[in-house]
Amino acid sequence: MMRKQTQLMAEAHLHMPQGVAENYRYWGDNRTVFIQSAKGCELTDCDGKVYVDFRLGYGPIILGYRDERVDQAVIEQITQRGTLSGFATPLDTQVVKQIKSLCPQIEKLRFANSGTEAVMGAIRTARGYTKRDRIACVEGGFHGLFDEVMWKSDIESWDPAGVQEPRIIPFGSGIPTKTRDLLDIIGLNDFAALENLFKRRCDELACVLLEPIIGNAGSISASQAWLQRLRDLCTQNGTLLIIDEVKTGFRVARGGAQSLYGIYGDLTTFAKAMGNGYPVAAFGGRADVMSVVGSHQGGVVHGGTYTANLVALSAAHRTLDILAHTNALETAHQMGEKVRDLLGRVFTSIGLVHSFAGPPSMLGIHFTETIPQSYRDWRKTNSDLFRRFAWELIDRGVMLEPDSREPWFLCEAHQTMDLGWLEDVVTQSITAALDAEARDKA
Ligand SMILES: Cc1ncc(COP(=O)(O)O)c(C=O)c1O
Incomplete structure (x- = not known):
């Protein structure tokens, strides 16, 4: 008998590119x-x-x-109070307070719908605060699907035994070459590259963005000494450190990777585990940095129709409560x-x-x-x-x-x-x- 998978794959091919709703789900016609x-x-x-x-x-x-505890909280929210109104709700502050109680580096926070959106918000905030444009990331990291961070070392075709550096290439087509202009990529735990970055870019660099435990490179981790040196150089040069905890946040520890190191970013991004599968994300950090976000003259713009929607927030509220107290x-x-x-x-x-x-x-x-x-x-x-x-x-x-x-x-x-x-x-x-x-x- 024909596998249902074969039928579904054939039908999906008629309606979606590669027969899937997003690229990473395509594992080949037989394997998807x-x-x-x-x-x-x-x-x-x-x-x-x-x-x-x-x-x-x-x-x-x-x-x-x-998880029945989380699902029940969402069901109560959507059946008794609603999913979204485009206005503030008491739940907004409650969830921020929960995050602050677990993550001491967070003084003020804003919500987003995906890790990508949280990272975009954090970078824009860093640029608004520092009035600088350049950003730096770490080789092997992943920060979502927006053009500026969709550049990577071409490690697959790099010869580890050779003398050439890997080429920097876009993730795919459709990414303007110009979006590479403001980005530097350095190797994790490479002290020389770190010193060199700050020598070259010191007063141009708005932020360094990294996952200290790289959730997209097999959990390869920053050493304590390297992360500390990065922290110190950022502080000395007026560059903000953004720790991307989209994968590690509320997972590797209640306070995320930063609590394991005892080294904290100026801004942090969260998503994934904070909602146990419901689409919720956030970025936040130092109050003085986050205070540039707002509708005042020259403020950093942040928002969106589904921001802090109550499906997401009720899930986050219950998930964070369980993580904090069980x-x-x-x-x-x-x-x-x-x-x-x-x-x-x-x-x-x-x-x-x-x-x-x-x-x-x-x-x-x-x-x-x-x-x-x-x-x-x-x-x-x-x-x-x-x-x-x-x-x-x-x-x-x-x-x-x-x-x-x-x-x-x-x-x-x-x-x-x-x-x-x-x-x-x-x-x-x-x-x-x-x-x-x-x-x-x-
Ligand atoms: C560290 C990190 N940042 C950002 C993202 C992007 O998150 P999303 O897929 O929710 O847009 C991911 C996704 O895997 C991630 O692992």
């Missing part, structure tokens, strides 16, 4: 996943196959899919530790070199001896083997992104998963992946 439903830590696809999911929609799910995050971390130990046990038993990067609730898995310190180090890992391993796992009912740049996400609901089953599946999958690799090499 159509989901029927999700609950807890599991997904069920259109053909009834069930997966334990470590992808979690690229990170927003921190409690579990269809052991949900501790549970997600413990499950991450268990998964990390299990993977380590299996890999060690077959003599496979491996290393883990990042915190257990956002676990980077790399086939290499030492933990990568930069995106260029990632290129030297055996990411092809990871890809084979991932497809074997997916075939056996474990969902993940088949790219080791995407960490494994853990949520509270993973506490129900069968670790014995997972260990068997991991063992079978890595054995099959290594066999296939050996066959191809022969």
Whole structure:
């Protein structure tokens, strides 16, 4: 019998480019996943196959899919009070106060609908405050889909053994070359590049934008010393530090990555885990910096029809309440530790070199001896083997992104998963992946 997936894919091709609602969902005609439903830590696809999911929609799910506590709060909001009016509500301030109680660096905040929008707001605010135009980012980071940050090091076609630097290329077509003019990209943990950036750009640089734990490069992390030096150089040069916590916020710790380092940005962006899957985001930070936002003469413009809509805010209100007052995050971390130990046990038993990067609730898995310190180090890992391993796992009912740049996400609901089953599946999958690799090499 024909798979439902085949029918749905064929039909979707008639109506959407590549047959998907956004680029990253297209995994090839046979592989693109159509989901029927999700609950807890599991997904069920259109053909009834069930997966334990470590992808979690690229990170927003921190409690579990269809968490009844959050869903109930949203249902009450939309059935009793409404979804949006285009006016202020008491919930706006309540949610800001919740965020401030978890993240001491936040003095004032504004909401957004996506990580992309939050980052755009933070950059515009930094430019408005500093009256400077240039921005800098870190190689391997990702900050959303707007032209200015859609430039990257072409790491795939870079020769790690050669002397050439990777080329900087746009993510794709449609991005004007001019949008590259105001952007510098430096390597994570590269002290020389950092000093050089500030030497060249000192009084032109509005902000440096980075994920200290790179959620889009396998949780490769800034060292304490490098992040501190970046913080100090920003302060000395009047440049604002924007910490992008879209993936790490309310996930790696209640106070996000910054609370793990004890080093704080002037501005922070949030999204994903703050709403457990409901589309909500925010940016905020120092009161003096945020005070440039507003409709006064020369103020930074921020707004949007759906900003602080009450579907999003009621979800954030309940999610943040659960994260603040229950052991949900501790549970997600413990499950991450268990998964990390299990993977380590299996890999060690077959003599496979491996290393883990990042915190257990956002676990980077790399086939290499030492933990990568930069995106260029990632290129030297055996990411092809990871890809084979991932497809074997997916075939056996474990969902993940088949790219080791995407960490494994853990949520509270993973506490129900069968670790014995997972260990068997991991063992079978890595054995099959290594066999296939050996066959191809022969
Ligand atoms: C660190 C970071 N910033 C920004 C974004 C963009 O967020 P969104 O996809 O909600 O626009 C992402 C998305 O994955 C991200 O990981």
